Amino acid sequence: MxxxxxxxxxxxxxxxxxxxxxxxxxxxxxxxxxxxxxxxxxxxxxxxxxxxxxxxxxxxxxxxxxxxxxxxxxxxxxxxxxxxxxxxxxxGNNNNITKVNLDLCLGRHIYIHDLPSRFNEDVVKNCNFTVPGTNKFPLCKYAENSGYGPQIENSSRILSNKSWFATNQFLLEVIFHNRMKTYECLTNDSSIASAIFVPYYLCLDIMPYLWGNFDLSMKDSPGLNLLKWVAERPEWKRMWGRDHFLIGGRIATDFRREIDRRGAWGSKFRFFPESNNITMLSIEASPWNNDLAIPYPTSFHPSEDSEVVEWQDRMRRQERPYLFSFSGAPRPSMKTSIRSILIDQCQASSSTCKLLDCREGVTNCDNPIHVMKLYQSSIFCLQPPGDSLTRRSAFESILSGCIPVFFHPGSAYMQYTWHLTKNYTKYSVFIPEKNLWVREFRVNKTLIKFSKEEVAAMREEVIRLIPGIIYSDPRRVRKDEILGDAFDLAVKGILERIEKFRSAIREGKDPSIGFAERNNSKFKDANIV
Structure with a gap:
């Protein structure tokens, strides 16, 4: 009723x-x-x-x-x-008074640079390559449907409707660009824009050259050409690029190569002078202040607000027979990785823990049905660092109404500050990595201490976060929405950041102060122990 x-x-x-x-x-x-x-x-x-x-x-x-x-x-x-x-x-009774011109987009106008196609559209056309260890098909297959990938037709009732797609986690540049095309406050007049969006597909442009002994110029020259083009536009001179932003589909450190040796990993894009004046939003930030994080794309892209509400209600009613679960693979080459310890503890607690083994050839964890089925059956979901601090699995956990368990503050709390609740204890559990190296420590003993009331409160907060961590269908009618989605919150955040530095200029201050410095304590918090 x-x-x-x-x-x-x-x-x-x-x-x-x-x-x-x-x-x-x-x-x-x-x-x-x-x-x-x-x-x-x-x-x-x-x-x-x-x-x-x-x-x-x-x-x-x-x-x-x-x-x-x-x-x-x-x-x-x-x-x-x-x-x-x-x-x-x-x-109107007095001709000497200027009439009101109400602008609902005041302070929210965004201008999109009309880049030559070689910086975005042509990049997608040349995407007939696979990403080792992450997908089994050429990336072109995942670029369809506005970057959301192929629609999932039969989910065995694990998923809810036709708004679920096999989304690749590295397609954020395409997804964000297509969403931006339908943004309600776009303008063709750059002089009134509060921000300038650069729709460069940086990740897709360098990805074919990340693996293999390629010459460094193949990784760096496309980005240099883009920066040269942008810096020659009249919009650049207004704030020398500090009102510009772009998207990075990989973790930010992949664009901050510090070694100039043939075959070295990554691009040097973010170290070029012009790039230093641009803010980048990527799936994982770096220690530099002009690299900020926004959520990984999940597989749920609703076209109506009612779909979100119905999914939230379904996750509230979901039966969860397992105390905790883990989906992932060990990292034997990383001596400091705690994944093997977590896998061993999960296997030793098979009645309370469910494991999804994501080693190659065992389970296809790129299939969202497998991951969502696991997380929907669990109260807590373990989210240790993998190849980097963050993982898409954390957002799949939230989408499933499963309370995430983090082991490093840089895995979520100090990353997605625009999208997650500041008080992390409301929606998650934090266990310091160092605890796992104590022989007697057991994850299940920590998690079982939470009362039913505490678990219910945390789960409700997790479910409340769902609208803000998903990227909606670009065709979704934007007028009728309860909460902004991940795109809306990212746009709000970047506009506030740019306005902060614009205000500094108006006050006669140096806008470079605090804009792009390296902050080695960025992913640390004295309040998290």
Whole structure:
């Protein structure tokens, strides 16, 4: 009964939420209009101020009534047009006063550079190669459906509907670009843009040359050509690139090669001077301040808000017979890896732990059905570092309503600060890596100490995070959404970051301070022990 009532009230909730957000933007515009009036000396009188206050009150109540009617009936109306008509009717009595031009995108305009196709579209066309150890098919297969990959047709009821895809974790550049094309505040006028997006497919451009004894110029020259093109545009000179941002589909350190030796891993892209002035959003940040992290793409890309709510409700009802689980493979070549210890402990606790062995030839862990089935059956999901600090599995865990267990603060807490709750104890468990090297320490003894009430509270917080860690279908109607998705939160974060440095320039400060320095304590937190 409660669930049915929720579904009935969902459209009203969605509508009211979106309209409230627009009202906040409008209120800022009205205040700006009033300040513009106050600059005209002939209206600085008590009667004018009273009339303005009266206008605001009247418009506010008319809007509330009109919004409620619209949400209940499902009809649409233009808030901007309605408010303009009232405000400009008031201001129209005096030709000396500039009329209000309400802009719901004030401070949110983004301009997309129209790059030559060799920097993005042609890169995708030349993607007929495989990524060792991560997928069994050429990358081109995963570039379809706006970068989400092939649609999963039969999930044996593990997944919910047709919004699930075999998404490759390295296609974030394509995914983000396609989402940006439908962003509600795009502008063709770069002079009013708060940020400049550079849709360069950096990861895909260098990926064919990461494995093998290739000349360094093959890894570096495409990025140098891109930076030369961008730096020659008039938009560059406004903030010398500090209002520019791009996406990195691999971990940021893959673009910070520090050794100039033939065959050395990675690109030097982020060390080039122009790149130093650009912010990069990637699946894992580096210690440098201009490298920031946004979530790995999972396989769930809903086209409607109701799909998200229904999935959240399903994860709340999910039966979870296992105390904890782990999906992954050991790292025998990494002496400091704790994965083998976790695998041994899981196998020794087979009644309470479920293991998904991801060694090559054992289980295809690229198949989201296998991973999601495991995590849906578990209360806690172990997320140790692998080849790097982070892993996509952490977001699959959250998507499954499974409480993640981290062993390094740089695996999530100090990475995805725009997308995850600041108080990590609300949605996860932290076990220091050093504990695993103590012979008597057992993970299951730590996890079993949590009460049912504590587990329920953490799971609810995990499920609450789901909307913000998924990338929605680009065709999703953006007007009716309860919470922003991973793309929306990333855009909000980058706009706030750029505005911070723009404010520094206005105040006469040096915008380079704090922008791109290396911060060796970036992934450490004195409060996490």
């Amino acid at each position: 409660i669930q049915e009532l929720k579904k009935l009230l969902l459209p009203l909730q969605l509508c009211l939420h979106t309209t409230f957000r627009e009202l906040l933007s409008l209120s800022a515009a009205l205040v700006e209009a009033r300040q513009d009036q106050m600059e005209k000396p002939f209206i600085r009188n008590y009667g004018s101020q009273l009339r303005f206050v009266f206008l605001v009150i009247v418009v506010f109540w008319i809007l509330l009534l009109r919004i409620y009617y619209s949400c209940v009936t499902g009809s649409k109306f233009d808030i901007k047009l309605l408010v303009n008509s009232y405000v400009n009717a008031y201001l």
